[in-house]
Amino acid sequence: MxxxxxxxxxxxxxxxxxxxxxxxxxxxxxxxxxxxxxxxxxxxxxxxxxxxxxxxxxxxxxxxxxxxxxxxxxxxxxxxxxxQDALIETDAEKMRLTVGISDSLPKLIAYRLLEATRTLPVQVKLACYEHEFESLLADLAMHKLDVVLTDRSVRAGASLRVFSHLLGESAMKLFGVAALAERYRDGFPGSLNGAPLLLPTRNNALRGRIDEWLVQHGVRPDVVGEFEDNAMLNTFGRNGLGLFFAPAALESDIKEQFNAELVGDVPELREQFYAISAERKIKHPAVEAILATVHKGLFAVASRD
The missing domain is CATH 1.10.10.10 (Winged helix-like DNA-binding domain superfamily/Winged helix DNA-binding domain)
Structure with a gap:
């Protein structure tokens, strides 16, 4: 050799x-x-x-x-x-799962997905890294990550040998702090003309569908902020800068954690969630646990909305 x-x-x-x-x-x-x-x-x-x-x-x-x-x-x-960490964890009967989380993925969704690893008989040690989609794919291809959780699939013909696994999808809803929700709830979605709106940036998988939905309903809101990071978008929404979209699957969490109220349902607008792996078949036990349980919980309810 x-x-x-x-x-x-x-x-x-x-x-x-x-x-x-x-x-x-x-x-x-x-x-x-x-x-x-x-x-x-x-x-x-x-x-x-x-x-x-x-x-x-x-x-x-x-x-x-x-x-x-x-x-x-x-x-x-x-x-x-x-x-070294992996060898130590082997002695301690722990399993390590290194996860890349796309900055556009709602963090509450990431938490719900990873919560499934707690059902395994062996303790799972999570190492989570947040970055842009393309950077995470590169790290996955180099086996720095076990899986990437994101809101988009890998496009056909991509040079990297990675594979998309659809976890589920959720209808969307529009939320805002109490004063904004009360002001724009009546007559929704026509009431959104001139309404302050917080949106993901145009490289986000959901943004194009939101723009199309607004055009279909003939409304022109005032886009007061665009955010690449979903957590930052929600933070501005929680502080009353504007209305914001969130998955219906997270409605109770949004109301509780962001002190937000429902403005209106948008059932035709849906966000999808994926696990991206370096192999066509998932082999990591912790990722298999996510795939096995996710459809029975979070997305099984959301898909019927």
């Missing part, structure tokens, strides 16, 4: 120096002599045949080659930490 000849101890020293911005701080962090760090950095640069760090003022910063090496080092040492 061919080996790279790369000394990972040297690579680790480079990684720490790049993160700390200098050899002295890296040596303090590692409890080693400055000369030790410097000599092993030199050996690494000699092995790869490129300069990886360059002075910039009082700091050392990665060169172009160094930035590339740093990206790989980030992945290598992150996986190393995850390996």
């Amino acid at each position: 061919k080996t790279t000849g790369l000394n990972f101890r040297h690579l680790y020293f480079f990684w720490v120096v790049a993160k700390e911005g200098g050899v002295t701080r890296a040596a303090e962090r590692l409890g080693l002599a400055v000369q030790t760090i410097s000599s092993q950095l030199a050996l690494l640069e000699q092995a790869v045949g490129k300069s990886l760090l360059a002075p910039q003022g009082r700091r050392l910063v990665p060169t172009e080659a160094g930035r590339m090496a740093l990206g790989y080092a980030d992945q290598i040492f992150l996986l190393g930490e995850q390996l």
